[in-house]
Amino acid sequence: MARRSLPVALPTALIVFAALAGCAPQNQPAPGPPQSTCTKAELKTRTPGKLTVATDDPAYAPWFADNLPANGKGFESAVAYEVAQQLGYARIDVQWVRVKFETAIAPGPKEFDFDINQFSITDERKQAVDMTSPYYLVRQAVVAGKGSKIAGRSRLADLQGAKLGAQVGTTSYQAITDVVKPTVKPQVYNTNEDAKKALQNGQLDGIVVDLPTAFQITSAEIKDATIVGQLPQVGVPETFGLLLDKGSPLTGCVSGAIDALRGSGKLEELEKTWLSEVVDVPDIT
Known part of the structure; x- marks a missing residue:
């Protein structure tokens, strides 16, 4: 049996993650607007001055804590607030709504600015919705x-x-x-x-x-x-991205925020805080 001592937040995984972000264009969103437009004053959100973020109900650990996305606890709650901060939104400016997974990935207008709910980036999904740069490499x-x-x-x-x-x-x-x-x-x-x-x-x-x-x-x-x-990876490594309405004017800016968090090491820090566990996990081959 092939085994590895696997922290969920591994430096090696992050190297692969960074390489993936740079060399897998099928996982990248359409080019966004110039960075100068990615400010709270310029962003065209559903509610001016507010950022509406969606996730599922219930929202499970370790992605969220106590089914309370607004408490900032859990990896995805923390990522959402860091993205908001990158875009100039204070915590009080973030409004949470609940949207079922299947509803979010379906075609049609959305009632949120972005949704964070362990959405794997796939070409099929990108036919119906926008997906951002990846914020997590997953198995x-x-x-x-x-x-x-x-x-x-x-x-x-x-x-x-x-x-x-x-x-x-x-x-x-x-x-x-x-x-x-x-x-x-x-x-x-x-x-x-x-x-x-x-x-x-x-x-x-x-x-x-x-x-x-x-x-x-x-x-x-x-x-x-x-x-x-x-389970073994097949093809391009699986990654999670934020989900937005198809053709959203926010996609480029939100992707830019994620890229900045990755570049600064913040995503790695959040993984270590909320997801890191050292345990022998078998590889199924």
Whole structure:
């Protein structure tokens, strides 16, 4: 079994992340306006002088804390406030709204300036919405009960006969269909909460989620759950980006804010604060 001692916030991962941002144009937004227009006075937000930020309900740890996005706790809440600050918005100027994941990625006008909700950057999504520069490099992981038939397994072949599930419309579900390629039809759920309940009830052998969420589930949410391992990356490494309305005039400025946070080391600092865990995580090969 290939194993690695993997902090979620790894310097090596950040090097790959920085390289990805520079050499993978398919993950980049359309060129934005000149930086001089990226000021609070110039930005055309939904409410003048305010920045409306969306996320899902419930909003899960470690991305948020206590399902309260406005408290600034959790990686994505902290990132949102840092982006706002880069654009000249004080914390009091940030307004949060709740939008379901599937609603956010669907075509059509949005009721927010940007949404932060673990949206993986994909070409398919960019047909319907704008995606910013990446703010997080992610791996998908399989979580199972310690008594599951797939617990301790290390090969994709060991998972192909398992009953797996994930949230609808996510790259976690896509990882099941495109990477694991199970012989048993995977189950799809409206939320991660529903998928976790199915796992706890014995309806599934395992679920697929991003690695930080896997840490949260196994450490604090489901007794006797274990991380089976990380799934291999296929093609361009998976990254999270902020989501905006298609053709939003804000996309270039918001991407510029993320790029500045990456360049200053702030994103790395936030990862270490909210996501870093050192644990041996198997690679499923």
